[in-house]
Amino acid sequence: MSAERLSTGIRGLDTVFNGGFTTERSYVLRGDAGAGKTLVGLRFLEAGVERDETSLFVHCSQTMDELREKADSVGIDTDDISFLDVRAETNPTDEPRETFVADVSDADLVGRIAERISELDPDRVVVDPVTRLRHLFSDSERYREELVGLARHLKERGATVVFTCRTDRYREVLSFVDDGRLELRRDERARTLTVPKAPKSAREGVHGMRISDDGIAVFPALDPEVHERDFQPESLSSGIPQVDQLLDGGIERGTTTVISGATGVGKTTFATQFMKEAAGRGERSVIYMFEESTETFYERSEAINVPVKRMVDSDSLQLEEIEPVKRSSVEFSNMVRREVETHETDIVMIDGIEGYNLSLRDDRLNLVETMQALCRYLKSMGVTVILITEHDSMTGQVKATGEGISYLADNIILLQHLELEGELRKAIGVLKKRTSDYERFLREFSITKNGIKVGEPMDNLQGILTGMPRIDDEAE
Incomplete structure (x- = not known):
């Protein structure tokens, strides 16, 4: 008793x-x-x-x-x-x-x-x-x-x-x-x-x-061990065939994906593609915005044919702008938990990790530990997690993830600026995929008024990740 x-x-x-x-x-x-x-x-x-x-x-x-x-x-x-x-x-x-x-x-x-x-x-x-x-x-x-x-x-x-x-x-x-x-x-x-x-x-x-x-x-x-929700493992498409080829079909439900890249390369825009596809399946997503206002996000998305307003109006997307130094990391985790358990949310995106570290009222160690616990909780609930992180190099040697994040990642996707023959271009590639094989080539990546475009494998380039890309004439 x-x-x-x-x-x-x-x-x-x-x-x-x-x-x-x-x-x-x-x-x-x-x-x-x-x-x-x-x-x-x-x-x-x-x-x-x-x-x-x-x-x-x-x-x-x-x-x-x-x-x-x-x-x-x-x-x-x-x-x-x-x-x-x-x-x-x-x-x-x-x-x-x-x-x-x-x-x-x-x-x-x-x-x-x-x-x-x-x-x-x-x-x-x-x-x-x-x-x-x-x-x-x-x-x-x-x-x-x-x-x-x-x-x-x-x-x-x-x-x-x-x-x-x-x-x-x-x-x-x-x-x-x-x-x-x-x-x-x-x-x-x-x-x-x-x-x-x-x-x-x-x-x-x-x-x-x-x-x-x-x-x-x-x-x-959060105690990830006491929370669990049944879900069916399956690949989630990005809606872009070339990206799905890179990822051997997409990212798996209930996994954590880190999207890394320099400032302005298009990380948030790219990640939103998975939420656009989820909305088409009748699923709900949420973005926690630490580094951008919702107004700016609306403007950028609509300008490239991503119907964010329609997604929000249909309740398939929730935008949460996080004010700096208003919450502790544990308070933020409880906010995410309420969202997931109240609305049965399918995808959670944290944009971005650097803003998370600066905006929440905790020391560095507690921030990392709380993020780790949050990701384990979301995984046990079958929620697909997307973490946006920024590295310092615009075109130089790449460090894809920050301290305490890389081991959480089931998938790591890299977006990178590169300068080639005097022209500034972008590339996308997969650095890690825990649940299946993936394509080892980089592909050219661009954002147009009609959305995201991904090209064929850039198999004639070498040295992109070192910051010194060069054309391999023998590969042509």
Whole structure:
């Protein structure tokens, strides 16, 4: 029989804890100043009020006015939450205090906290920050005994408890009272949440978090192992016969394709061909645009006979322009997941990887790890992934993919500028195809008002990838 769960009231945090906090348990919420501990505690209590439960907030540091102002800033209603002020300055240490030690009956618990607990019989309690209670007791040993006794007393009364504390003040004593532990972190780029200690059902990983005027949201780290959708492996045509010849029929459903090339070579336009064909099959695609506005994309596509507006209007294509530094990588992954699971999306394109790295509020390592997890999730869901990446060389030696991306790729398609006999031209070729053979020749590639044109194999050229192409007279 599974234990009863209490919703935390925070979107995503309940998912991390497989339905919420376990009832009649104690949780420690730790983090540095400004990480969001108090707000998470207040939202947990508000969620209880919304379910006709009794909620008690024991504040040991901030005033009532400060707490209400903080709650109002994110839309938390504190009107029906009960508060108990036990700040050190309002409770001098020379005042008599009773005990929460287990062998003392409720009748002997006449201290301020015990009286309030007896009066309210709360279902949910937050003590913020619990380490400030240390100042109310004569020594650390007494503090430890009282804290352990308080946690036990609240559990026995059926309450679910959250203790908050600063990360640097998490002492051994708190490990005796926490059934679960949450760590909130905030740096100049992002907020994150991890669960160092929790029931086995809690989701592991670094979870994204956002606190704004709209409230608090948690974005669970993707676990590709728990997501799966049946799909039929098959080749997806580009709609261009010569490209399909290069790819031995097309790219396979449920694979990841990296399209690499210098700026202006036509990577996004080329990738859109697969989505145009998907629309003809009645499938849905989405493009996450990190480096181009939707207006510019509309103009370019319509100018070369790619009916993007008609695709969008028919709901076969969704365009999402990603604003810089508005989301963490985990938040973006959850955005993609909602799209896929809500609309059964078939193709996801991220345009481009460099913009992804610059626009999302994470360090480089976390960006790479989150992208890897996202691609594994999409693959398990049978979604075809297209990643657009840019290399630095306009016509010189090519490095096709960036760090952390190449091993994800089932297919790597290269678009390359080249200068030949004084004329600037373009070429397309396949560098990798994991699921089948592919054509080893490069072909000339061009974008015209009638769409993309791909020529015959350029078998008379050598040295294109070195940046010094030359005509092989013997091949002519």
